[in-house]
Amino acid sequence: MVVPSPNPIQRERIRNIGVPIIDLSRKRSQVSDLIVKACEEYGFFKVINHGVSKDIITRMEKEGLDFFAKSSLEKQKAGPPNPLGYGIKNIGFNGDIGEVEYLLLHTNPLSISQRSKSISKDPIKFSCVVNEYIEAVRDLACEILDLMAEGLWVHDKSVLSNFIRDVDSDSVMRLNHYPSTFKDYSKDCHINNRIGFGEHSDPQILTLLRSNDVDGLQISLEDGVWVPVPADPAAFCVNVGDALQALTNGRFVSVRHRALANSYKTRMSMIYFGAPPLHSRISPLPELVTPQKPSLYRSFTWAEYKKATYSLRLSDRRLDLFKTR
Ligand code: GA4
Numbered sequence: 001m002v003v004p005s006p007n008p009i010q011r012e013r014i015r016n017i018g019v020p021i022i023d024l025s026r027k028r029s030q031v032s033d034l035i036v037k038a039c040e041e042y043g044f045f046k047v048i049n050h051g052v053s054k055d056i057i058t059r060m061e062k063e064g065l066d067f068f069a070k071s072s073l074e075k076q077k078a079g080p081p082n083p084l085g086y087g088i089k090n091i092g093f094n095g096d097i098g099e100v101e102y103l104l105l106h107t108n109p110l111s112i113s114q115r116s117k118s119i120s121k122d123p124i125k126f127s128c129v130v131n132e133y134i135e136a137v138r139d140l141a142c143e144i145l146d147l148m149a150e151g152l153w154v155h156d157k158s159v160l161s162n163f164i165r166d167v168d169s170d171s172v173m174r175l176n177h178y179p180s181t182f183k184d185y186s187k188d189c190h191i192n193n194r195i196g197f198g199e200h201s202d203p204q205i206l207t208l209l210r211s212n213d214v215d216g217l218q219i220s221l222e223d224g225v226w227v228p229v230p231a232d233p234a235a236f237c238v239n240v241g242d243a244l245q246a247l248t249n250g251r252f253v254s255v256r257h258r259a260l261a262n263s264y265k266t267r268m269s270m271i272y273f274g275a276p277p278l279h280s281r282i283s284p285l286p287e288l289v290t291p292q293k294p295s296l297y298r299s300f301t302w303a304e305y306k307k308a309t310y311s312l313r314l315s316d317r318r319l320d321l322f323k324t325r
Contacts, residue, residue, distance in 0.1 A: 019219070019229055025049040028147070035144065036151035039248075043240040043255030044219050044229075047144070050236050052136045057210060057270075060133040063126055064268055067103060067119055068177040078103065078118045083310070084172070085115070091197065096314040099194045099261040100176050107134045107171040107272070134173055137236075137272040138164060141206050144238060145274075152248065154287045160247065163205055168277035170302060171204070176269045178216060178261040196261035200314045201254040203305060204241040204275040211237075214267035220256040231267075242319045243276065243305065246297040249284035254319065278303040297322045 020038040022045050024031060038045035067075070072088075081087030081104055088101040103119065105112055112130050116123035142161035149157045164171055178196040196216060210233070211217065217229040217237065229237060245254040261267070276282065283299035300322050308318050 019227070020045040021235065022047050023049050024051065024143075028150075032147040032151035035147050039148065039240050039244075039252040041253075042219065042221065043245075043253035044237070044257070046229075046232060046235040046237050047140075048232075048235050050140050051143075052140055052236070056132050056136050059129045060270055061212065061268070063120065063129050064103070064175040064177070064270060067175070068101065068268070075101070078115070084111075086119075091314055093310060094313050096198060098197045098259075099181065100178050100196045100259070102177065103175040105130065105173045107138070107169070107173055130173070133270070134171075134272065137208050138171070138274065140236065141208050141272065141274045144208075145206060148252075152251070152285075152288065154285055159285065160205065160244070163243075163276035163280060164274035166277050166280075168279075170275040170278055170306070172273045172275065174269075174271045174273065176259065176267075176271065178214075178259060178267040178269075180264055180266045181261050194261050196259040196267070198314050199256055199258045201256050201317075201319075202239060202241040202273060203243065203309045203318065204273040205243045205247070206274045207237075207239045207241055207271060208274070209237040209239070209269050209271045210235075211267060211269040214265045216259045216262065216267045217269070218258055218260065220258070226258070241273070241275075243282050243302070245319060246282050246300075246322065247285055249288040249293060250296045251288060276302040278306070295324055298324055 019042065020034065022031060022034050022038065024047050035045065075086050078086035083092070084104050084106055086103050089097050091098055105115060109127070109131050113127045116126040120126035142165055145160035145164070146157055149160050163169065176197060181194050199220065211231050213231050213233050215228060215231045218226040219229060220226055239255050239257065240252045242254045244252050278301070280302050281299055282302060282305065284295050284297060289295050297319070308321055312318050
């Protein structure tokens with residue numbers, strides 16, 4: 001069975017009017033329908049009026065910028081990324097490279113407090129700010145997952161959010177810093193469209209990304225067609241991850257995306273990846289499996305999926321390994 005892909009009319013629409021922007025302050029039933037539609041068509045949408053305070057976002061952004069402004073020697077103290085910690089250019093363990101430096105953190109407060117010592121001169125403040133941001137963004141992710149469950153008419157409305165609410169959730173938070181690629185060779189100005197973070201899908205359930213006012217993110221609607229997602233610091237970009245594609249039996253699409261480092265300005269994104277606990281089992285929700293639409297994926301634990309993820313390259317279609325046929 002083939003995973004649904006957008007038809008030419010949908011593709012034209014997204015090219016002309018851009019990615020769906022969903023106002024969370026609208027009527028709940030309308031919002032859940034719009035979210036389901038966006039996840040089926042694109043696996044991607046933006047949310048506005050999301051309720052995450054500007055203050056929390058600004059404080060997190062400042063901690064990130066302060067960290068990346070440090071000397072390379074200072075930053076290396078928070079590395080190497082194994083896979084958590086500070087990394088530069090190298091992504092994962094299998095030779096993927098990008099024009100990016102990053103900080104990858106587990107969302108567990110204990111892990112954050114331990115890591116902060118090598119990240120900030122004021123580790124207590126750093127942990128507080130990060131924990132506060134993660135809590136706010138996790139709440140938003142849970143709300144979105146509940147809206148999805150409502151729109152999908154599944155029996156247990158918390159079945160999706162429970163995975164990331166769990167104290168043992170394996171969720172991670174990433175700060176990506178893409179330095180400007182503008183070079184002024186006196187009269188000659190070069191702007192390179194270098195790949196900051198190459199094409200991939202996110203392995204987890206749901207991703208919430210917020211960036212500063214600098215473009216770079218692109219989503220792929222089908223192989224070779226890239227749609228730029230204009231930066232919008234007031235919005236969160238939300239995308240379906242592989243685990244949610246499996247849970248919805250392929251109804252939602254885990255969107256392939258990438259980031260370009262092609263700007264005069266430096267881009268920084270702050271990304272929350274909502275994941276299940278390692279021992280959690282992922283299999284298509286029973287309501288979404290019917291004789292007409294049998295299970296597309298076999299059941300797997302998040303630990304199993306993560307192991308497969310890290311054994312492959314960034315752009316590999318790892319969910320294919322878990323197909324039933
Ligand atoms: C992509 C999504 C998240 O950023 C991430 C990435 C992870 C990493 O940077 O360590 C991976 C990548 C991501 C997928 C394939 C593997 C693992 C790098 C890589 C080559 C933190 C994640 O969970 O998967």
